[in-house]
Amino acid sequence: MPELPEVETIRRTLIEKIQNQVIEEIICYHPDVLVNPDGISLDNWLIKDIRRRGKYLLFDLQKDIICNPKPAARDYCVMMVHLRMTGKLLLEEKIVEPAKHTHVRFVLSNGGSLDFNDTRRFGRVTLFPPGQEFNDCGFATLGPEPLGDDFTIDYLINTCKRYGKSSIKGVLLNQKAIAGIGNIYADESLFRAGIFPERKAGELSHAKITLLHQKVREVLTEAIGHRGTSFRDYVDGLGNKGFFQLHLAVYQKDGDPCLACGTTIEKIKVAGRSTHFCPHCQK
Numbered sequence: 614m615p616e617l618p619e620v621e622t623i624r625r626t627l628i629e630k631i632q633n634q635v636i637e638e639i640i641c642y643h644p645d646v647l648v649n650p651d652g653i654s655l656d657n658w659l660i661k662d663i664r665r666r667g668k669y670l671l672f673d674l675q676k677d678i679i680c681n682p683k684p685a686a687r688d689y690c691v692m693m694v695h696l697r698m699t700g701k702l703l704l705e706e707k708i709v710e711p712a713k714h715t716h717v718r719f720v721l722s723n724g725g726s727l728d729f730n731d732t733r734r735f736g737r738v739t740l741f742p743p744g745q746e747f748n749d750c751g752f753a754t755l756g757p758e759p760l761g762d763d764f765t766i767d768y769l770i771n772t773c774k775r776y777g778k779s780s781i782k783g784v785l786l787n788q789k790a791i792a793g794i795g796n797i798y799a800d801e802s803l804f805r806a807g808i809f810p811e812r813k814a815g816e817l818s819h820a821k822i823t824l825l826h827q828k829v830r831e832v833l834t835e836a837i838g839h840r841g842t843s844f845r846d847y848v849d850g851l852g853n854k855g856f857f858q859l860h861l862a863v864y865q866k867d868g869d870p871c872l873a874c875g876t877t878i879e880k881i882k883v884a885g886r887s888t889h890f891c892p893h894c895q896k
C-alpha cells in the first residue's frame with residue numbers, strides 16, 4: 614500500500630510531466646472507481662497543481678477556456694485520488710489499449726494519457742467542487758503532516774496521552790493522529806527509536822516520544838529520497854520502482870538477523886497488522 618513517501622514520489626514525477634497539461638477527457642471503464650456526485654464535467658480541465666495530503670493526491674483543475682476573464686465556481690474542481698491498496702497512476706506517452714486493470718483514463722493534450730490502474734479496485738478518483746473535498750470524512754479528519762510544522766514534539770506527546778491505551782504502533786497508523794504513515798514506516802520508525810510496537814502509547818517517556826518524533830521524520834525523509842519502497846506493486850508515475858526496500862531494517866525481515874544486534878527479527882500482529890521488530894533492540 615503506498616504510504617506518504619510513495620504518494621509524494623508519484624506527485625513529484627507527475628507534476629514535472631503534466632502540470633499545465635489539459636485533461637481533454639476523463640474516460641471511466643469501471644463506474645465504481647470514478648465518484649462524481651456533483652456531476653462535474655469530464656472534459657477540458659487544465660492541471661494547475663498537484664498536492665498531497667497524507668496518502669491522498671489532490672489535483673487542482675481549472676476549465677481550459679481561452680480568454681475567460683471571469684471564471685465561475687464551476688470552472689474549478691478538485692480531483693482527489695486515493696490509491697488505497699494497489700492503485701497506480703501511470704503516464705503513457707501515447708494512447709494505447711487500456712490495460713486489464715485500468716479503470717479511469719485521463720486523455721492528455723500532449724497526446725498521451727494518465728491511467729488509473731488498480732488490481733484490487735479499492736482506490737477511488739473523486740471529483741469535488743473546490744472546498745467540498747472536506748466532505749470526505751477520511752480526508753477531513755486527517756491529522757497533521759509528519760514532515761510539516763504542525764507535527765511538533767509537544768503534539769506527539771499530547772497525542773500519545775490522548776490515545777494512551779492504544780499501542781504506539783496503532784497511534785502511528787491512525788490517520789486521525791498523524792497523516793500518511795502505514796505499516797512499513799511505522800515498523801521502521803519504531804525500530805530506530807528502540808520501541809516495542811505493542812507498548813501502550815500512554816506509557817512512553819517524553820524522551821522516548823521525542824526520539825520517536827525524530828525517527829519518524831528521519832525515516833520518511835530518507836524514504837522520499839530513495840523514491841519510496843517497492844515490494845509488490847508500487848511504482849511511481851513513470852512506472853519506476855523505488856529503492857527504500859534496500860534500506861529497511863525490520864519490515865518484512867522476519868527470520869533475518871537484526872542489523873544492529875544479530876537477534877532474529879520477529880513478526881507479530883499489532884493493531885490488526887503484521888508487525889516486524891527486533892526483540893532485543895525494541896523494549
Ligand SMILES: [Zn+2]
Nearest residue numbers: 871874891894
Ligand atoms: Zn536488534
